[in-house]
Amino acid sequence: MxxxxxxxxxxxxxxxxxxxxxxxxxxxxxxxxxxxxxxxxxxxxxxxxxxxxxxxxxxxxxxxxxxxxxxxxxxxxxxxxxxxxxxxxxxxxxxxxxxxxxxxxxxxxxxxxxxxxxxxxxxxxxxxxxxxxxxxxxxxxxxxxxxxxxxxxxTSGPGLHKRGYRELIGTAPLKETMAAALILLSRWKPDRVLIDPFCGSGTIPIEAALIGQNIAPGMNREFVSESWPCIPREYWREARAETHDLAQYDRKLEIIGTDIDEQVLRVARRNAMEAGVEEQIHFQRMDVADMRSKRKYGYIICNPPYGERLGERREVEKLYHEMGQVFSALDTWSYYVITSDEEFERHFGRRASKKRKLYNGNIKVDYYQFYGPKPPRPKPNGSNPAEL
Structure with missing residues (x-):
């Protein structure tokens, strides 16, 4: 053919x-x-x-x-x-x-x-x-x-967002494909720390770990076209062998997922284990107001509550204002927030460097991108002044 x-x-x-x-x-x-x-x-x-x-x-x-x-x-x-x-x-x-x-x-x-x-x-x-x-x-x-x-x-069968690791799903989950897109759009580098302060069932941290270790997202699932006579079986064998050859399992990552709900964090830990990346992610119960880091030049990528339900609006606006105060203390970091609130920047207290229109399921959202400064280049002897 x-x-x-x-x-x-x-x-x-x-x-x-x-x-x-x-x-x-x-x-x-x-x-x-x-x-x-x-x-x-x-x-x-x-x-x-x-x-x-x-x-x-x-x-x-x-x-x-x-x-x-x-x-x-x-x-x-x-x-x-x-x-x-x-x-x-x-x-x-x-x-x-x-x-x-x-x-x-x-x-x-x-x-x-x-x-x-x-x-x-x-x-x-x-x-x-x-x-x-x-x-x-x-x-x-x-x-x-x-x-x-x-x-x-x-040729796929179940949608490609069904990686096979998320058997247990938390409240209002973000699709795996969307989570991966948010990370790729951020241009996150695996040598930089990444925090999701609203990690829920862990989708963003898990997708980041898969990207960071170059693990193919479909490695642990099957596809309907694997049984098609018109596609030689050797093509599937070679493609799956390639996923194992290119995976960088030894690459160490610093990925942190926090949430205020301990029950949903248990789900996140189970999902990370199913994905084989549990050692690359630290999940911790924490309110976003308590988030701190001594690390420089990190990334925050998150999908906070939208306040879509009646009566939640004021609470969510207060949360966004709190996020703005907490994130501003990390003045050398880059942060990325997806939300349906068109007034997010006003509540957050800062205009985004860039805004991208997307759809999270049937909800029209914006991806607010706040760029931090680039880290200094390493000196010729290999030392980086930011790490001294």
Whole structure:
């Protein structure tokens, strides 16, 4: 099979982060669009992208794209696509769909038409009238946007945010993919201390530890395309071997997660243990008002309460003001805060160096970035005046 076209889906606002990850994997034919990053590569990119992408939601293979304003056009052009190149005789191929600003607005009808067209295509190829669909899964998506139909097959299975370590979930969890994005956007370096004073179930500290030790986020989970006959098993073996070869388990990190809830900290410690990074993170019960550090040039990355519920607003505003006072004492640090409060800077008492619009689930948020000074360069003899 020649090169394939893959789509790494992305949460709104994170497309450029996903694109940078794709390029770092060595793929150069990359296009960035709203909600997705498209790139061309050989079949070995399917296991590598699934194993390594930290901020993408899932990886899809594009089967075809065309304009369709009638059900006949949708049926005939779907039928003409090379479905048998991917789906074996026993393959299961459920169809899901979505339609935005398109003539064909009935999603259920579009799904039924695509299902029928794929069946007809496979009938012709396999010379049979019935498919039991009791083998590997090939979930098809028909996505219509302004009358352009894009047909893809999901290669991931459960979303890529499901790393496999978070069996226990605290209150209002931040998705693993979003947590990783916050860290990558901060340009945190593994030789610098990182503190999350609202760590909850530990997602930000754990994702930081995985990044700091270059541990592939998908290393400890399985993917639906691992059972596909069209992808040689050796590609998966080689990709998984690469994750072990590139992991830097011996790199020491200084990551601290604090929270006022001891129960949720127990969850965080369990999650860190499941992720294999418990030795790299120190979890501690602490109120943000008590946060101090003698270290210079560190990072704070956090997802504090938003005050979305009625009656919490004044309490959260007070918290943000307190954060501003505590963080300002760390005047050589950089800090990064995600919140839905559009008045955060006023309560915090300082304007952000940069602000980025994102979505945390269905909540519109801003990522407030406050840049601290760069640490001095080490002297030629290797000593750093900041550490003396």
């Amino acid at each position: 020649p090169n394939v076209e893959l789509i790494a889906t992305a949460t709104f606002g994170l497309e450029s982060v996903v694109a940078e990850e794709v390029k770092n994997l060595g793929y150069t034919d990359v296009q960035v669009e709203n909600g997705k990053v498209t790139f061309k590569a050989d079949l070995s990119a399917i296991p590598r992208a699934n194993l390594w992408l930290r901020t993408s939601d899932r990886v899809r293979v594009k089967i075809g794209e065309f304009t369709a304003t009638t059900f006949d056009e949708l049926f005939e052009q779907t039928k003409a696509l090379p479905w048998a190149d991917w789906i074996p005789e026993d393959g299961a191929f459920p169809v899901e769909g979505k339609s935005v600003k398109s003539t064909l607005f009935s999603v259920s009808d579009c799904q039924a038409i695509v299902k029928k067209a794929v069946v007809e295509s496979l009938k012709k190829q396999y010379k049979r009238e019935w498919f039991e669909e009791n083998g590997p899964q090939f979930k098809i998506e028909v996505a219509l946007l302004k009358d352009v139909a894009t047909l893809t097959i999901d």
